[in-house]
Amino acid sequence: MPRKAKWRSTASHERMLAIGSPVLLLVVWELLVRAKFLDARFVPAPSTIFETAWQMILSGELWEHVRASLLRLAGGFVVGVVPGIAIGLVMGLNRYVRAALDPLVAATFPIPKIAILPLLMLAFGIGEASKIAVIAIAVVYLALINTMLGVVTLDRVYFEVARNYGAPWRKLFTRVIIPGALPHIFAGLRLSLGVSLIVIVSAEFVAAKSGIGYLIWTSWESLVIEKMFVGIIVITLLGVVFNAILKEVERLCIPWRNE
């Protein structure tokens, strides 16, 4: 099987490039700082940043911020995505519900959700609830619109097959509609994940006393640039890790996908 062997080596080459390019970037960055091409006061060397991060891990400071952000992210994500998928399914299946809700969704979707954070703080107080709410509101649209799309674009022939073979409603739902919409639902989850990271950092910039956004903002204000970079790197890593987890879950849930 020489073809397969060749394919495998291409894949491993790609993996090496994927790991190699960020490493190369870090090395170049380090060298530029050491050669004083970059001002270490504004752009500290990667080694300095990692040193700072290590100290923050040891002191527990970093974990405290990560923990605060994670709780808000998880809470907001679940509170937003679950009803989003549910409403999306109903809208996809019932044209009257769709006709009633579509204008509302279309009109309120373009509002930058961070703009209503003050309103949410009036409603939910300045504590955790308002941050969870702003994430939930930001992601509910993405889950809803994509789920609805998944149901609406499902080929009519699948419904006809189910009808011709006498599918009861419950089985039509679990064996046809849900799996048929699943690829779109996952697309909605991926988008929701990205948006929830943006929203949580913005919310923590202005309205929190903990969290990664708060870490980045206060470090900037007190010009502790190394800590600011630690915050940026941590939020980036969170995004990468969550995306990888979601991708794996998707692979397990959609084994029929043509790759």
Place this chain on the structure above:
Amino acid sequence: MKRELPGSAKIVMRDLGKVFERAGGSQNIALVDVSLEVGDGEFVCIVGPSGCGKTTLLRIVAGLEALTTGTLEMRRADEESRPANAMVFQESSLFPWLTVLDNAAFGLEMRGMSKAERFARTRPILEMVGLTRFEGHYPHQLSGGMKQRVSLARAFVNDPDILLMDEPFAALDAQTKLILQEELLRIWETHRKTVLFITHAIDDRAGRSSRRDVLVAGPHHRGDTGGIRTAARHCRTEGAARVR
């Protein structure tokens, strides 16, 4: 083929008509006064040009479309849980998220049969269409011909009274089509299901077979029988002529 006993007729259509109401009040007349009897165990081909209403006729029999005028009767020897008909659709209608085995067993699953029982019933049918080795595959891993074999198996597994086939091999290459048609005829020879087979190609192997009834639909054969109205501006099925 003789049909002395009215009781042996499986499907009886009388002056069947179908009109689609379009938005804006215009009408699309798809079927006019179609009368047809299909006997038990017959293989009936409906041949006609695209858009003449063949598929509409089949969809009415399948219960996917309501008829506008006339009557449609389907006689069943026994009232039981197995379905009256099973349709093999034109395009690939397999569920991409189900394996070959699950796709073929779909009808049984919908009837609430246990996993063990429905798989036990489905596996011999998969063997009949030569797909035993592929039961764990997903549709996207199959060729077009294999997909239609699965569709055929999915219909057959239900043991329906009537098999409805809407140009099932139209999208296949000529050679695969020939092979599958032969296979379908072989299966029909052994099981003697009542089959309504639609094709637009007059040279389809199934359609040419002299032992089977061929219906020519559409305005192309006016004068064949007295019952056909000729003022057809739309291409549509107007009655059905029996050609031996």
